Amino acid sequence: PVRTGDVDRTLQQQDSGVESALLYAKAWSKYTKELLAWVEKRLSIDVECAKSYAKIAESAKTLASQQEFMPFRETFMTAFKNDIEYSQLVLHTTAVLQNHKFIQPLLTRKTELDKLRKEVKEQWQREQKKMHEADSALRKARLLQAQRQEEYEKAKVSTSRLEEEQNVGGGGAATAKQLEKRRRLEEETLQKAEEAREHCKACQLDVGEKRIEMANTKSDIITQIREMVSQCDLTLKAVTVNWFQLQQAQVVSLPVNNQSLCENAKLYxxxxxxxxxxxxxxxxxxxxxxxxxxxxxxxxxxxxxxxxxxxxxxxxxxxxxxxxxxxxxxxxxxxxxxxxxxxxxxxxxxxxxxxxxxxLRIQAPFRPWTSANQSAGMCSDSESAGGSSESRSMDSPTASPGDLKRRLPRTPSTGTMSSADDLDDREPPSPFENGVSEMVIETASSPGPFRNAQMSKAAQTHKLRKLRAPSKCRECDGLVVFHGAECEECSLACHKKCLETLAIQCGHKKLHGRLHLFGVDFTQAANNSPDSIPFIVRKCTSEIESRALNIKGIYRVNGAKSRVEKLCQAFENGKHLVELSELYPHDISNVLKLYLRQLPEPLILFRYYNDFIGLAKESQGVIMEEMEALRLSPTPVSPAQISVELNRVLFKIRDLLRQLPAAHYKTLQFLVEHLYRVTEHSAENKMTASNLGIIFGPTLIKPRQADAEVSLSSLVDYPYQALIVELLIRHHQMIF
Known part of the structure; x- marks a missing residue:
């Protein structure tokens, strides 16, 4: 990377360096003005559309609510409600973008740039005027010096000629008086010539001083413009990220809601x-x-x-x-x-x-995971047991979802993709959503009342009997009323249909109640594990290492939202008894990231955030200096000769990590060692230490914020958060 000093030096060496910098700043201001105009027009159109959406949706909702026994009435009522909520979200997003997320900060920064540009332009013009005046004075002094010197030479020649005439002719008193007058004139012209010479020297010194002052002013102006442009770029980066992030958040629920309504419509x-x-x-x-x-x-x-x-x-x-x-x-x-x-x-x-x-039974509308675990639908097992030709397995019943080479129809991922290649890395669709029941196994030979039911691998570990009393299904959280299944050993209750997807194994003792796992304090989860490492971290990483290290984008590509929510629910219901061998690896990795992301306080505590960011900046400077030394060195330099400063930074990181609580330190060490094993297969999975740093950086180390919105400072620190995690992975043996 080019250093800022080199950029400033290049402009200082050019006569028009300041003018070029001012010209770029002016172009940046004009470019930003056009962007702001586009955003304002776009937001005004969005507001008009949102109001129209809400108006027609309210009108249609009122009419539809008066019509009973009409086909798809609930479906369209939900669609109208979604339109109203979407319009409210658009209005909220527009207000946020107009205030502190886009227009206001960018306009403020543009105003600051214009003000600075005007000030430095006037300052530079004053310096140029001073320099021009000094040059003009020097030219005049040199002309005056030459004139005085010429007058002195004439007076000297005239005096010499008169002296010769007096010596030859022997003139009288008049000649002597005239000679004396000529000598006084010669002395006066000599004195004036000396004064002109001194004045010329003073003008030369003044020009030199003015030239030095002008160079210093030029350097200061170039530095100010560069710093201001960098700050402007930083603000533009922040508002650009805010724009696309809010646009994505605005529409992310649309495909999910439409898919849910589509599935419900098929059931009519x-x-x-x-x-x-x-x-x-x-x-x-x-x-x-x-x-x-x-x-x-x-x-x-x-x-x-x-x-x-x-x-x-x-x-x-x-x-x-x-x-x-x-x-x-x-x-x-x-x-x-x-x-x-x-x-x-x-x-x-x-x-x-x-x-x-x-x-089939009318499914409940899509709910995010944060609210899904608080709702329980009233449905009988007979409602869950139905199925059409569309929900039959089209592959062998013994097919495993782990066979990722199977060409299934692709569904769009809800996660953020980091490159265009990710379009080919998306997770195959859920077996339950697309009617491909690969996770179930025929168990016709199983004894008991459920011998003809389709069961997952985990369901086969239970000793099932008919449910004797209404209970809550551990798989879907719905109420089991008729023909449900119950395990004789662990008392797990489940719909007959849910046996196909059940992920909780039998623990051969009574299953405890629901464990609140996601979003709870890390210390509480660590205290429930003998080694202070939460079971969900150990179980997910173990499953990934056993069969998913070679999968491309294992931590970059997100799993299907519905399957991830189901797995989160299974972990809270079944704890360590959850069977993961039949699940998609991307779902497992997504659950691990979700657990770490929802911790109230990250593994690297809030109070150490500034210290780690400072060390990241220090290490970045060291790395850049070492790269520059490698580039400029005429002879090859071994890494050992240039890593002394970096080792010093790593030792500081190690000492800082040892101040963490024991549970945080052990879990962080366990996770980093797992990520290092993932990087050992980066040729296949494309998960280098740098990529993993980008993914886990904002999760493992983040600042304390009053709200969930992305602040400007947190956006600035994203590269440093990623760099810290990258250093932990690359040098885990030295740090831990």
């Missing part, structure tokens, strides 16, 4: 709402026998609805929208066996039809 059975409408009429009029009504519906439409207890309230009637195409959960008498068998055949024929989409 044509004619279902009409039948509910007729049922509602039947409940308001003469009461029909529910069993005969269901039978009639089955014969006429080929659709069997589970019988529900009808009530007079509309809220109870609206729950009929969650009815499933399953067997009747209340019909448990032996006399109903033949009817259930016949209806099961009908259901089989419908599930094998590629033209129909069987009505």
């Amino acid at each position: 059975e044509p004619g279902q709402r009409y039948i509910e409408f007729v049922r509602n009429l039947a409940s308001d009029g003469p009461r029909l026998d529910s069993h005969s009504f269901d039978s009639a519906v089955t014969q006429n439409t080929g659709v069997l609805f589970s019988k529900r207890l009808l009530s007079g309230s509309h809220s109870s009637q609206s729950n009929l929208s969650q009815a499933s195409v399953t067997s009747d959960p209340l019909a448990t008498d032996d006399t109903d066996g033949s009817m259930n068998s016949q209806l099961a055949k009908i259901s089989d024929r419908r599930s094998n039809s590629s033209s129909d989409i069987q009505a």
Whole structure:
């Protein structure tokens, strides 16, 4: 990299160096003015669109809320709500960008640049004027000196001639008097010539001083302009990052919400709402026998609805929208066996039809992980057990999701990609979201009531029996009411359908309650582990090292959001019993990063942040000096000869790390050693120490902030945070 001193020296050596720097500053100001104009116009258009979105969504929502028993009513109500929330988010984003995130700081910096540019321009013009006046005075002094010298020479020659005439002719008193007059004139001209010479010397000294002052002023002006341009670039960088970050945050929920609504729409059975409408009429009029009504519906439409207890309230009637195409959960008498068998055949024929989409339970709308663990849906196991031809596995039932070479349809990642190559590194879609159930294994030979159920590897470790009382499903957090599964040894409860994706193994003793793992104090998690290293860190890193070190972008590419949330929930429900061998490696690495990112205080405590950033800046200077020495050295220089200063910085880092609490230090050492093992396979996974530093830097070392917004100082420190983690990885043996 080019040093700032070299840049300043280059401009100082040019006669028009200051003018060139001022010209660039003026161009920067004009460029920023155009950017601000574009942003203001863009934000005004966004505000108009957002207000229009909200207006038409409110109008449509009001009309749709008055229409009961209409197809996709809840779906479109959710869409209208999403539009309103999106418009509010756009308005909030616009206000933030107009204030302290883009326009205000950039406009302030532009004003400062214009003010400095005007001041230094006037200062430079004054110095140039002084220099011009000094040069002019010197030229005049030299002309005067030459004139005085010429007058002295004439007077001297005249006196000499008169003296010769007097000596030859022997003139009288008049000649002597004239000679005396000529001698006085010669002395006067000599004195004036000496004065002119001294004045010329003084002017030369003044010109020299003015030239030195002008050079110093030029150096100061060039330095001021460079520093101001650097600060302006820093501000422009910060607001540019804010712009694209807020734009990304503004639209990141749109594809997820649309995907959720799309999946819900696929679950609708044509004619279902009409039948509910007729049922509602039947409940308001003469009461029909529910069993005969269901039978009639089955014969006429080929659709069997589970019988529900009808009530007079509309809220109870609206729950009929969650009815499933399953067997009747209340019909448990032996006399109903033949009817259930016949209806099961009908259901089989419908599930094998590629033209129909069987009505499964209506899934809850997408929720972020922070709120997902606080909600629990009311759903029966029969609702979870349904499935259509679209949800059947298209590969072998024994296929493993670890086979990452399988060409599955790609879904866009919600993570931030660091290069264009990442477009080919995205995680394959979830088996559950795209109907490719690779994680389940047929267990027809398993004894018990669930011998024909599809089970994950973890589910096969349980000794299952029918659920005896309603309980909460450990896989989806929903309430299990009918036909659920329960482990005889650990008392784990689960929907029958959730056995396909269950990730919690049997611990052969009663399973404890839910553990709050994400976002809790690190000390609490460390105290629950015998070696002070949280089990989630040890388990995730162990699984990655066992089978994912050669996967490209193992820590750079994010996993699917839904699978990551499910795995987070599994860790809180099952702790160390979670089975990871069937999960996607990118999901595991994403959970590890998420756990570290959500710690209230990072592994490197807040109070050491400034010390580590200072050491990072010091090490950066040392590295740059060593690179320059290598470049300029005529003979090869061994690394040992140039690493003395860097070693001194590493020792300071080591001493500072030893001030951390024991649990923080052990976990950080364990994590850094794992990352070093990842870098040993960087030829395959492209995860160098530098790349890992960029990923884990803002997670392991970050400043204390009053809010979650990215501040200017934190953006400035991003490279230094990454450099600290890079140094920890490269020199972990020396530091730890």
